[in-house]
Amino acid sequence: MRLVLASIICIFTSISIFAQGGSARIAYIDMEYILGQTPEYIDATSALDERAAQWKSEADKKQAEIQTLKDNLATERILLTRELIEEKEEEISILEQELYEYQQKRFGTKGDLITQKVMLSKPIQDQVFAIVEDITEARKFDYVLDKNTESTMVLATKRHDISDLVLKRMATARRKQNMTKKQVKEVEKEEKLEDEMALRQTRREEQQRRKAEADRLLRQEEKKKKQEEQNDPNFLRKEAIRRQQEEREKERQAKLEQKQQEKLERIEAQKAIIAQKQLEMEKQREEAQIAKEKALEERKKQIEEQKAELQRQKEERDELIKMEQQSRREAAQENSKSKETVDIQKLREERRLEQERKIEEARQKKEEQRKKRQAEIEEIKKQQEENRQRRIKEQEEKRLQIQQEIENKKQEAKK
Numbered sequence: 001m002r003l004v005l006a007s008i009i010c011i012f013t014s015i016s017i018f019a020q021g022g023s024a025r026i027a028y029i030d031m032e033y034i035l036g037q038t039p040e041y042i043d044a045t046s047a048l049d050e051r052a053a054q055w056k057s058e059a060d061k062k063q064a065e066i067q068t069l070k071d072n073l074a075t076e077r078i079l080l081t082r083e084l085i086e087e088k089e090e091e092i093s094i095l096e097q098e099l100y101e102y103q104q105k106r107f108g109t110k111g112d113l114i115t116q117k118v119m120l121s122k123p124i125q126d127q128v129f130a131i132v133e134d135i136t137e138a139r140k141f142d143y144v145l146d147k148n149t150e151s152t153m154v155l156a157t158k159r160h161d162i163s164d165l166v167l168k169r170m171a172t173a174r175r176k177q178n179m180t181k182k183q184v185k186e187v188e189k190e191e192k193l194e195d196e197m198a199l200r201q202t203r204r205e206e207q208q209r210r211k212a213e214a215d216r217l218l219r220q221e222e223k224k225k226k227q228e229e230q231n232d233p234n235f236l237r238k239e240a241i242r243r244q245q246e247e248r249e250k251e252r253q254a255k256l257e258q259k260q261q262e263k264l265e266r267i268e269a270q271k272a273i274i275a276q277k278q279l280e281m282e283k284q285r286e287e288a289q290i291a292k293e294k295a296l297e298e299r300k301k302q303i304e305e306q307k308a309e310l311q312r313q314k315e316e317r318d319e320l321i322k323m324e325q326q327s328r329r330e331a332a333q334e335n336s337k338s339k340e341t342v343d344i345q346k347l348r349e350e351r352r353l354e355q356e357r358k359i360e361e362a363r364q365k366k367e368e369q370r371k372k373r374q375a376e377i378e379e380i381k382k383q384q385e386e387n388r389q390r391r392i393k394e395q396e397e398k399r400l401q402i403q404q405e406i407e408n409k410k411q412e413a414k415k
Contacts, residue, residue, distance in 0.1 A: 024142040138195035
């Protein structure tokens with residue numbers, strides 16, 4: 001057995017090496033899997049299993065009868081004569097021989113069960129082999145093996161398994177029986193196209209594998225060449241000179257990059273300063289515009305208040321003039337009259353006091369409004385000054401932050 005296994009391994013190794021050279025293409029099938037997926041075989045196997053169960057039942061029945069006879073003989077042995085015992089033993093022996101022959105006939109290596117299994121699987125196997133021949137011819141396989149054949153299959157990878165393809169073609173063959181000639185031609189055309197695509201894909205993979213193998217050999221050759229060159233004194237000297245030149249070139253390139261980096265940092269710093277100045281100028285313009293707008297608003301407010309005050313004064317003057325005119329008319333009427341009463345004098349005095357009181361209230365109200373407006377102006381100025389101081393502080397902090405960032409960049413560049 002070990003010799004056979006060693007021979008198989010040697011044969012398969014040779015085939016694998018032959019295939020790696022690009023001259024052989026290999027596939028395999030799993031016949032048991034195919035049979036297990038074939039409806040006809042499954043149905044026939046089920047019927048055969050039922051028949052085998054009947055045969056086994058009959059054999060068990062005969063075995064039970066023999067065992068009954070043996071048990072009866074053992075029970076009655078002491079009561080029987082020697083001739084009867086030998087007769088019963090001979091009968092049991094004949095029945096056992098018949099049972100053995102029956103079992104061999106039904107379940108032996110050449111029995112009905114094995115023979116009928118072979119008969120059931122042979123048509124399907126023939127169909128499988130015919131389909132495998134078609135696939136082999138279409139897809140240019142050099143070897144198609146059976147996974148279940150002990151003498152030919154040791155190792156198997158799934159990508160070489162065409163069992164599902166065989167099952168698909170068998171199902172198509174069954175459908176063809178109910179198809180027209182035109183439909184059959186279309187199906188055969190699709191199968192041919194599928195085989196051509198698979199063949200092209202396989203060839204592409206083979207080309208990629210060959211390329212990878214060539215690259216691997218090339219790398220090995222380069223590695224070998226490099227090792228040989230490393231043992232050559234002239235090569236070592238040239239290699240040392242080349243490394244020195246590369247180092248000098250790297251140093252020169254590093255210095256050039258450093259100068260370029262410093263130049264860029266200076267430009268960035270100048271840009272940052274200019275941007276900061278522009279930002280400050282823009283803020284100053286905004287502050288000036290805001291202050292101007294506030295001043296205009298304040299001026300408008302003052303003008304409106306002055307107009308209101310003038311209007312109020314005018315109304316007070318008009319009221320005083322009216323009161324004076326009324327007083328004069330009353331005085332004229334009093335002068336024209338010869339008689340003055342105490343009540344008229346009292347009324348005049350009351351009107352005069354009322355007029356003075358109104359004048360004093362108007363003066364106090366005007367003074368209060370002036371003080372209130374002055375306080376509001378002082379508050380606005382105070383808020384403007386606080387805002388200006390805060391903006392100046394923020395600008396100074398941003399300027400210091402930008403300067404700190406520029407210094408950090410310079411230090412990083414120096415490192």
